[in-house]
Amino acid sequence: MCAYPSNLTVKPDVKAFFDPATNTISYVVRDPDSDACAVVDSVMDIDYAAGRITSTHADEIIAYIVENKLKLEWQIETHVHADHLSAAPYIQEKLGGKIAIGENITVVQDTFGKVFNEGTEFQRDGSQFDLLLRDGDTYTIGTMSAFAMHTPGHTPACMVHVIGDAAFVGDTLFMPDGGSARADFPGGSAAELYDSIQKVLSLPDETRLFICHDYGPNGRDIAWETTVAEEKAHNIHVGGGKTKEDFVRFRTERDATLDMPKLIIPSLQVNMRAGEVPCDDEGNPVLKVPVNKL
Template structure:
């Protein structure tokens, strides 16, 4: 049984937007009793080889909000993504809203501030974000209460955000046939990830769970919604009562076979800045490529 103040009688409208370039799903979540909404895990498009940023995915998301007369109150990042760039500041400039992430963004900033040799002008205190959530913090989307649950393991800043009967798990879990995300990034830990997954699985069985990624294992169509009950019963990595020891062994062995995400270098530099692109000494947008640094 969960100790967090969740209320599954509140049923927000959830609209998912799939980005095929990164297999990411972004969400617009509407308070059922008002026009207030939130965005979770937005995507900014990048042609890395060409050094070109575009905003087609974010524009589609914003067009949906405008067409439905919604008021954007929050732009939530479940964690510092290593596989896609956040469009949070672009969206905020157009539609407003507060940008929020877990408080342990500061650990990520300190770690990767060193990797990318960022100078003292790069603040490592999370001040680029409007809100830094701690475990159990609550916030409002219109009349709907949202709860932030600390779920580290994939990264040290991962949070699951519960909005009524909908929980946005970031990379803590995948669909039941996808299992779980890797835990070998700096600050990641397979044992912590298992414990975090148990927090999610302690939520009510009817709680809807929304994934940040789906890769269509075994050729099935892309999906992004399941339930706590389905994950408990069928998740290939943690379902059916698998032990922590079994999970850590599996996750550690599996992670050793995985390549780094293709967009990890630009993603980390941008996302640890709340989606802002870093600049050089002349103020021009510029990304660094550390050699043997990741």
């Protein structure tokens, strides 16, 4: 049992939305005792080659909330995603909901503010978000109490959000046969990721874990829900008592073989701004592509 608060008697209703273009699962998390809900890791659609951003996936989430007469209180970003664009400001314009992320977003903003040569006008203090969460911070969704666990390793700002008997783990863990996420982004660390995974696995065994990405390894159907007990026993990267040294060696060697996510350039520029697309001096949406010097 971990030292964080938990209340397994509260069982939030969880509705998943799978985006096949990015293999992302977004969630609407509903308080069973009120009309309050939160959205976790929303997705905005992008045709990168055409330079076209659309809202099909986000509109499905909005429609679900409206049809079920829910009140959106929070939009949770588990981290600054490198493989999809957040729909948080689009959904906020339609339905409200404060946008929250881990306080180490400032580290990510400082790092990639330099990569994209954003200049002094780009604020690196996390002020684009409505709330910056620290390890152990709590918040409420209707009558439910939720808390945030700082789980760095994949990125410095990663947070796992525990809401009743459900934990939304972002990219800290995948399904048992999927293992774990890469740890080679700037500010990432395989050793920190292992320690963060152990924090998650110290939650009660029956805690439901909801995954942010799934790729259907070995041809199985897409899945997104597991438990702490299943991960401890069967996760191919950390389960069954695998040591930190084994994990770090495996993760480091594997990450060296991986290509960058295909949407990393637009995703980072947008997501470090809480989902807002950057604009040029004339107010036109524009994305930068850093290139090497010849």
